[in-house]
Amino acid sequence: xxxxxxxxxxxxxxxxxxxxxxxxxxxxxxxxxxxxxxxxxxxxxxxxxxxxxxxxxxxxxxxxxxxxxxxxxxxxxxxxxxxxxxxxxxxxxxxxxxxxxxxxxxxxxxxxxxxxxxxxxxxxxxxxxxxxxxxx
Amino acid sequence: xxxxxxxxxxxxxxxxxxxxxxxxxxxxxxxxxxxxxxxxxxxxxxxxxxxxxxxxxxxxxxxxxxxxxxxxxxxxxxxxxxxxxxxxxxxxxxxxxxxxxxxxxxxxxxxxxxxxxxxxxxxxxxxxxxxxxxxx
Numbered sequence: 001x002x003x004x005x006x007x008x009x010x011x012x013x014x015x016x017x018x019x020x021x022x023x024x025x026x027x028x029x030x031x032x033x034x035x036x037x038x039x040x041x042x043x044x045x046x047x048x049x050x051x052x053x054x055x056x057x058x059x060x061x062x063x064x065x066x067x068x069x070x071x072x073x074x075x076x077x078x079x080x081x082x083x084x085x086x087x088x089x090x091x092x093x094x095x096x097x098x099x100x101x102x103x104x105x106x107x108x109x110x111x112x113x114x115x116x117x118x119x120x121x122x123x124x125x126x127x128x129x130x131x132x133x134x135x136x
Numbered sequence: 137x138x139x140x141x142x143x144x145x146x147x148x149x150x151x152x153x154x155x156x157x158x159x160x161x162x163x164x165x166x167x168x169x170x171x172x173x174x175x176x177x178x179x180x181x182x183x184x185x186x187x188x189x190x191x192x193x194x195x196x197x198x199x200x201x202x203x204x205x206x207x208x209x210x211x212x213x214x215x216x217x218x219x220x221x222x223x224x225x226x227x228x229x230x231x232x233x234x235x236x237x238x239x240x241x242x243x244x245x246x247x248x249x250x251x252x253x254x255x256x257x258x259x260x261x262x263x264x265x266x267x268x269x270x271x272x
């Protein structure tokens with residue numbers, strides 16, 4: 001297993017993030033206990049983008065404590081995986097977040113529009129800066 | 137999404153744990169930050185069994201702080217999933233742990249013996265008691 005401080009543009013990592021693999025994201029509850037949710041994921045440069053909605057558990061968690069962990073396993077090879085720890089360094093709402101969830105719907109569902117939007121839901125991009133990455 | 141305090145014997149949950157889906161397990165590093173690893177998983181009664189080796193990051197983490205989160209997505213249906221939070225209430229080593237990793241190798245790899253054992257490695261079962269479960 002290789003360990004890097006910050007480089008996720010290495011093809012073995014980037015390909016895992018660009019392919020339609022689910023990411024599993026751990027955040028911290030108010031009492032400091034861990035919480036996990038599966039989520040869609042995207043890579044932009046050396047950062048990971050996660051798209052959620054304002055008020056969801058993980059969005060509230062990273063607003064309180066930005067520390068996060070992400071794990072992705074290749075859907076075609078369970079022994080090819082990346083796991084990383086990092087921080088949410090920015091939260092982006094508005095048109096950028098709305099367009100981004102449509103981009104992810106295209107990637108994961110091959111649909112032009114995200115089909116699960118709830119009334120009044122405000123999408124938000126969580127921008128994750130990795131501080132430690134391991135892959136195999 | 138249904139939420140239960142402790143019952144994972146509900147068939148929709150139990151089947152996810154009994155099928156050969158990978159589980160993603162979050163534990164807490166010494167500084168309180170979250171860490172994730174994918175792992176094999178087993179269910180015994182109303183508890184989840186994870187098999188790791190003494191000295192691995194997650195084993196050291198749960199020895200320091202037993203709080204844990206587990207997420208499993210159906211490999212055949214990405215919208216069927218269970219996510220839970222709980223505590224590691226026991227760690228079991230010796231023959232029981234050695235036999236248990238062989239059982240998991242049978243489940244996940246269809247091999248009678250776990251093929252990845254490292255020299256000197258001591259296997260350990262982490263027994264997880266769920267305190268909160270959600271599934272969809």
